[in-house]
Amino acid sequence: MCVKQDQVSPLQIQSVHHVAIICSDYPRSKAFYCELLGFAVIQETYRAERDSYKLDLKVNDQTQLELFSFPNAPQRPSYPEAQGLRHLAFATDDLEQAVAYLKHQQIAVETIRTDELTGKRFTFFTDPDGLPLELYQA
Secondary structure: OOOOOOOOOOOOOOOOOEEEEEEOOHHHHHHHHHHHOOOEEEEEEEEHHHOEEEEEEEOOOOOEEEEEEOOOOOOOOOOOOOOOOOOEEEEEOOHHHHHHHHHHOOOOOOOOEEOOOOOOEEEEEEOOOOOEEEEEEO
16 A cells, blocks of 8 residues: 555655666766766776676766666667666756757657646657656656
8 A cells, every 4th residue: 555645654765866777888878878968977986897887977966877887788678668667757947958959969859748647748768778768847
């Protein structure tokens, strides 16, 4: 049974701390998330025993992205929608400006739609590995 909206969860979870992403091409994904989306690097770690990078990125004061690379990681099916994480959504104050920026960077962006339940506008694009990313009007 779900906790009611005005109740406090017994776990007292306050926010999402981080989302972890495994990429296929670390330099390409690092450039995408740092240079294109503008997330700041908190820490970058190379683990020689795993031949793996872990990049901690700051989304805001509460949320981080962890970008991992692993040799020969299997592809995750996304379309048609697979079970598991459906997409990762980022809130933005100016959806049109964000879409214009992505298009200027040669990123394919879907048509802006309106959420029939919230009345908020949103759109989707993908990261270099095809992970669905959403921009949601704050």
